[in-house]
Amino acid sequence: MTDTATLAPLADAMTEDSAAVGKVLDAVMPRPEGPEAPLFEAMRYMTLANGKRLRPFLVLSGARLCGGARAGALRVGAAIELVHTYSLVHDDLPAMDDDDLRRGQPSCHVKFDEATAILAGDALQTLAFEVLADPATHPDGAVRSELVRRLAVAAGGAGMVGGQMIDLAVEHADVDLATITRMQRLKTGALISFSCEAGAVLGGAGEDKRRALLGYAHDLGLAFQIADDLLDTLGNAADLGKATGKDAAHGKATFVSLLGVEEAQRRARALVRQAVAHLDVFGESAAHLRDLARFVVERRT
Amino acid sequence: MTDTATLAPLADAMTEDSAAVGKVLDAVMPRPEGPEAPLFEAMRYMTLANGKRLRPFLVLSGARLCGGARAGALRVGAAIELVHTYSLVHDDLPAMDDDDLRRGQPSCHVKFDEATAILAGDALQTLAFEVLADPATHPDGAVRSELVRRLAVAAGGAGMVGGQMIDLAVEHADVDLATITRMQRLKTGALISFSCEAGAVLGGAGEDKRRALLGYAHDLGLAFQIADDLLDTLGNAADLGKATGKDAAHGKATFVSLLGVEEAQRRARALVRQAVAHLDVFGESAAHLRDLARFVVERRT
Numbered sequence: 001m002t003d004t005a006t007l008a009p010l011a012d013a014m015t016e017d018s019a020a021v022g023k024v025l026d027a028v029m030p031r032p033e034g035p036e037a038p039l040f041e042a043m044r045y046m047t048l049a050n051g052k053r054l055r056p057f058l059v060l061s062g063a064r065l066c067g068g069a070r071a072g073a074l075r076v077g078a079a080i081e082l083v084h085t086y087s088l089v090h091d092d093l094p095a096m097d098d099d100d101l102r103r104g105q106p107s108c109h110v111k112f113d114e115a116t117a118i119l120a121g122d123a124l125q126t127l128a129f130e131v132l133a134d135p136a137t138h139p140d141g142a143v144r145s146e147l148v149r150r151l152a153v154a155a156g157g158a159g160m161v162g163g164q165m166i167d168l169a170v171e172h173a174d175v176d177l178a179t180i181t182r183m184q185r186l187k188t189g190a191l192i193s194f195s196c197e198a199g200a201v202l203g204g205a206g207e208d209k210r211r212a213l214l215g216y217a218h219d220l221g222l223a224f225q226i227a228d229d230l231l232d233t234l235g236n237a238a239d240l241g242k243a244t245g246k247d248a249a250h251g252k253a254t255f256v257s258l259l260g261v262e263e264a265q266r267r268a269r270a271l272v273r274q275a276v277a278h279l280d281v282f283g284e285s286a287a288h289l290r291d292l293a294r295f296v297v298e299r300r301t
Numbered sequence: 302m303t304d305t306a307t308l309a310p311l312a313d314a315m316t317e318d319s320a321a322v323g324k325v326l327d328a329v330m331p332r333p334e335g336p337e338a339p340l341f342e343a344m345r346y347m348t349l350a351n352g353k354r355l356r357p358f359l360v361l362s363g364a365r366l367c368g369g370a371r372a373g374a375l376r377v378g379a380a381i382e383l384v385h386t387y388s389l390v391h392d393d394l395p396a397m398d399d400d401d402l403r404r405g406q407p408s409c410h411v412k413f414d415e416a417t418a419i420l421a422g423d424a425l426q427t428l429a430f431e432v433l434a435d436p437a438t439h440p441d442g443a444v445r446s447e448l449v450r451r452l453a454v455a456a457g458g459a460g461m462v463g464g465q466m467i468d469l470a471v472e473h474a475d476v477d478l479a480t481i482t483r484m485q486r487l488k489t490g491a492l493i494s495f496s497c498e499a500g501a502v503l504g505g506a507g508e509d510k511r512r513a514l515l516g517y518a519h520d521l522g523l524a525f526q527i528a529d530d531l532l533d534t535l536g537n538a539a540d541l542g543k544a545t546g547k548d549a550a551h552g553k554a555t556f557v558s559l560l561g562v563e564e565a566q567r568r569a570r571a572l573v574r575q576a577v578a579h580l581d582v583f584g585e586s587a588a589h590l591r592d593l594a595r596f597v598v599e600r601r602t
Contacts, residue, residue, distance in 0.1 A: 030458050035480065039458055039466040090423060095415035114396035115469050118419070122391060123458040125423065129430045130453035133446040141443025145434040148449050152431035157331050157340055157424040165340040168416050179336065 010291040017060045017077075018053040024078040028131050042112045042120035043127075047085050049103055054292075055080045055195040061289050062199020062213050065282050069202065075137045076147060076198045079128040083155050084191060086124035089117050091164065125155075138202060146201055154194035163187025175253045181222070184255075188228075189221035196220075212281045219275035220293050226268040227297045229254040233261065268297045311592040318361045318378075319354040325379040329432050343413045343421035344428075348386050350404055355593075356381045356496040362590050363500020363514050366583050370503065376438045377448060377499045380429040384456050385492060387425035390418050392465065426456075439503060448502060455495035464488025476554045482523070485556075489529075490522035497521075513582045520576035521594050527569040528598045530555040534562065569598045 025047050032040040056077025063073035092099040092107040093114065100110050109117035131137065132147045153159060163186030170179060196217035200210040233256045256264045275293045279286040326348050333341040357378025364374035393400040393408040394415065401411050410418035432438065433448045454460055464487030471480060497518035501511040534557045557565045576594045580587040 034467070035470040036458070036463045036466040038470065039463060043458065086423075090419055093419065095419060116466070118391055118394065118396060119462050119466050119469075122387075122422075122426065123462040125426055126453050126457035126462065129449055130457060133450035133453065135446075141441065141446045143442070145436075145442045145445040145449065148430055148446065149434035152427050152434065156427035156431060157337070157344065161420050161424040161427065162337045162340060165337040165417070165420050166335070168420075169336040169339065 007291055007295055010288050010295060013288050014052060014057050014292075017057050018050070020074055021053050021056040021060075021077045021081060022048060022050070024074045024131075025081065028075075028078065028127065038112055038116050039119055039123060042089075042108055042116050043124055045111060046089055046102075046108050046120065047082065047124065049105065051103060053077070053081055055084055055191060057292070058192065058195035058217070058289075059198045059202075061286075061292075062196050063202050064199070065213070065285055065289075066200045066203030066205035066209055068199050068204075069138075071136070072138045072202050073199060075131055075134070076202060077195075079131040079137075079147075079151065080191060080195050080198070082124045082128035082131065083151065083160075086121040086128070087155075087160060087164070089121035089124065093117060096164075096168070143201060143204075147198060150194055150197065150201070154190040159186055159190035160188075163190070171252060175258075177255075177258050180253060180255060180258060184222060184225040185218075188225050189218065192221040192224065193217040208281055212278045215278035216275045216289065216293070219271045219278070220296065223268045223271035223275060223293065224296050226255045226264050226271070227299065229256045230261065230264055230268070231299075232256075265297075272297050308592055308596055311589050311596060314589050315353060315358050315593075318358050319351070321375055322354050322357040322361075322378045322382060323349060323351075325375045325432075326382065329376075329379065329428065339413055339417050340420055340424060343390075343409055343417050344425055346412060347390055347403075347409050347421065348383065348425065350406065352404060354378070354382055356385055356492060358593070359493065359496035359518070359590075360499045360503075362587075362593075363497050364503050365500070366514070366586055366590075367501045367504030367506035367510055369500050369505075370439075372437070373439045373503050374500060376432050376435070377503060378496075380432040380438075380448075380452065381492060381496050381499070383425045383429035383432065384452065384461075387422040387429070388456075388461060388465070390422035390425065394418060397465075397469070444502060444505075448499060451495055451498065451502070455491040460487055460491035461489075464491070472553060476559075478556075478559050481554060481556060481559060485523060485526040486519075489526050490519065493522040493525065494518040509582055513579045516579035517576050517590065517594070520572045520579070521597065524569045524572035524576060524594065525597050527556045527565050527572070528600065530557045531562065531565055531569070532600075533557075566598075573598050 029044055029047065030040045032044070059077040059080060060070070060073050062068070063070065088102060089108045091097050092102055093109055099107055101107060105111070108120060112120070128151065129148055132151060133144055135144070137147070138144050155161065163183050166179070166183040167187060170183070193214055196213040197210060200213050232254070259267065272293045276290050279289055330345055330348065331341045333345070360378040360381060361371070361374050363369070364371065389403060390409045392398050393403055394410055400408055402408060406412070409421060413421070429452065430449055433452060434445055436445070438448070439445050456462065464484050467480070467484040468488060471484070494515055497514040498511060501514050533555070556568070560568065573594045577591045580590055
């Protein structure tokens with residue numbers, strides 16, 4: 001479907017956007033000083049490590065398609081990355097997924113300690129809302145509070161955290177595809193949807209563009225999760241910078257365990273085709289988002 | 302200074318306000334259903350238990366003095382109570398203060414489990430920002446996002462969470478009064494200050510009233526913490542619904558260990574006099590806030 005050469009423009013755009021978001025994150029994060037310095041060191045350790053920064057890229061791409069200002073989109077992207085990172089810090093805790101490795105480095109509670117990791121996660125979440133609500137994000141207060149409200153809905157009990165709770169609750173239970181699908185729509189899908197929608201909110205886009213981006217996000221989010229499960233089964237730890245085969249070792253139901261590798265791959269590809277179809281309304285200008293959807297199922301890390 | 306009879310109007314007002322905030326909390330909290338039900342049960346368990354709801358009372362009192370609408374003030378009070386409650390849930394965790402008892406009942410992680418408590422705390426924080434950003438809180442989006450921004454500053458790394466980190470960092474160290482004071486100004490003072498200021502923001506009050514409320518909050522917050530340390534030394538667990546003497550048992554420096562009981566009592570009373578003096582600008586209408594300051598140092602629970 002794709003090869004390295006055709007993905008080069010996407011990779012370049014993602015690298016550039018990721019660096020720009022990294023600068024915003026660095027600027028909004030407090031400097032470590034005083035007896036509370038470890039808190040800020042932990043926040044920086046988890047946030048400033050180079051990652052793909054997929055969610056901010058979705059915000060920036062949506063803003064480009066809808067006429068949202070780049071400065072504001074960078075801040076919204078940073079806010080979503082802060083929420084995503086806080087969720088990783090808490091998910092890795094011993095009482096949760098108990099992961100010692102994250103992005104090829106020791107997890108936050110391993111590098112620091114459990115208490116610091118809990119507090120760093122808490123403060124990362126708070127900082128996300130501080131960044132969104134600041135007038136630098138958008139001149140219109142109604143837009144800023146709309147962004148806050150939507151991020152809160154996506155990240156809270158009816159979104160990301162609710163999905164994480166389902167994940168824990170069904171860990172040792174027989175679960176069906178509908179439950180796994182709903183779990184993933186909440187756990188990872190809600191934040192991806194908000195990332196895509198935020199660009200439309202920032203640009204004041206009409207209902208057609210907003211719906212197109214949400215439709216794209218809906219399919220992309222699920223494809224992304226199926227691809228993640230496939231990587232957990234087929235990938236290797238050195239490439240991924242995290243442990244693999246963990247789900248199977250824990251007897252955890254995943255898209256792969258329920259569907260098998262081939263059917264999971266087939267569905268991921270079908271979802272990508274669907275995701276791409278939503279973008280027709282934007283014409284050629286949505287090339288990066290099309291490439292991204294393809295990259296998500298082709299990636300090796 | 303005060304007796305039960307003169308505090309009766311305050312007690313009545315607090316009871317009425319607490320019940321009204323409880324209704325808002327009940328309304329904004331998701332109903333427990335689906336496999337994620339324990340998350341919502343834990344959120345409700347911690348939030349809907351009857352408490353004094355001191356912080357919402359401060360919001361409502363400030364709004365009464367500054368002409369802020371009651372419906373909005375109830376929502377802001379609920380949001381602050383959600384943040385306060387999330388901090389209690391996380392502070393009680395084994396990796397943090399490891400407290401099994403809270404308000405006379407099993408702590409969240411004891412009643413449910415650690416993972417559920419971590420997630421419930423996370424979702425309570427998120428919900429606070431969702432409540433603030435909703436148009437029902439104030440018709441002006443700029444006011445809503447200002448409330449979000451100020452709550453985030455008060456609750457985050459430069460506020461409440463930073464104070465909690467200092468508390469952990471200095472636990473086994475020789476600390477001086479300046480460090481303890483700064484720690485408490487962040488850990489409990491910042492949220493109390495925002496509670497008082499929020500009423501002024503909601504009512505669009507002028508600089509004089511805002512400053513008066515902030516000055517009151519500043520002194521009240523410290524008096525409150527000294528009183529808390531005194532209760533930990535002098536109170537008993539049955540009255541308080543939580544363990545006492547814990548700080549001394551942990552060799553933890555407190556206002557009482559650094560100042561002694563008598564000097565701590567003297568300072569708390571001096572702070573209350575200072576707090577009350579700030580309220581002169583409001584005349585007789587600030588009677589409840591004056592009584593509250595006195596109650597804080599006289600209370601037995």
